[in-house]
Each structure stands twice: as structure tokens, then as C-alpha cells.
Amino acid sequence: MKKLLLSLALAAVAPFAWGQVSSTTTTTTTEGSGTITSYTPGSTIVLKETTGPRTYRFGKTVTYVTRSGKVLDEDTVRTRVRVGVPVHVHYLGEGDSMMVDRVVLDED
Numbered sequence: 001m002k003k004l005l006l007s008l009a010l011a012a013v014a015p016f017a018w019g020q021v022s023s024t025t026t027t028t029t030t031e032g033s034g035t036i037t038s039y040t041p042g043s044t045i046v047l048k049e050t051t052g053p054r055t056y057r058f059g060k061t062v063t064y065v066t067r068s069g070k071v072l073d074e075d076t077v078r079t080r081v082r083v084g085v086p087v088h089v090h091y092l093g094e095g096d097s098m099m100v101d102r103v104v105l106d107e108d
Contacts, residue, residue: 032056032098033088033106039081045089045100056089059099066108080105 032054034047046055064072064081072080081087081103090102 030092030094030098031088031090033086035086036081036083039083041078041081045087045103047087047089054098056091056098056100059092059101062100062103064103064105066105068108070108072105080107 032047032049034049034054036045037048037053038044038046042058044055044057046053064077066072086106088104088106089100090104091098091100093099
């Protein structure tokens with residue numbers, strides 16, 4: 001009798017136990033810094049970091065700011081963001097999917 005009740009209980013619970021799907025999405029927010037060695041607006045930026053060159057892709061929206069926090073307009077970005085400029089980048093993800101959402105110029 002105990003085996004019958006246990007079998008019925010397991011049969012009733014089993015679809016719920018195996019039907020559960022667990023999904024966890026982890027987003028890593030990090031900063032990198034270095035000197036720009038290559039810059040393609042709206043696409044990629046390559047920085048010479050202490051560990052070597054590192055390529056970052058741009059997200060859909062990227063904010064460019066000075067070290068003091070002043071947001072730069074498009075015309076200023078075109079003239080100030082170039083090869084040789086030291087910057088910090090704020091990015092999401094890791095590995096090949098590092099998406100930049102903020103670029104901070106080390107110069108004011």
C-alpha cells in the first residue's frame with residue numbers, strides 16, 4: 001500500500017519537477033582604461049591597456065563625458081575622441097561581448 005501511494009505521489013509531482021526551467025542572466029558591469037589606438041565611431045574602440053590591446057564594441061547608446069562629468073555633444077566628440085587620447089570606458093558583458101555605454105575622457 002505504501003508503494004502504491006508513493007508511486008501515485010511521484011507520478012503527480014514529476015511533471016512539475018521536470019517541467020521547471022531555471023534561467024539566470026548575469027550582466028557584468030566593468031570599467032576599462034587606456035589610450036585609444038583605434039576608434040570607429042558607432043562601432044568599436046581599441047584601447048592600449050596595461051595588459052595589452054583590448055577591443056570594445058559600442059552599445060546602442062553611448063554617452064561621452066569629460067572627467068568632471070560634462071556631457072559632450074556630437075561635434076565635440078568628433079574633435080576630441082581620437083587616437084592617442086586616454087579614456088575610461090564603462091561596459092557591460094565580458095569576453096567578446098563587451099558593450100560600451102559610457103566613454104570618459106581623462107582630459108577636461
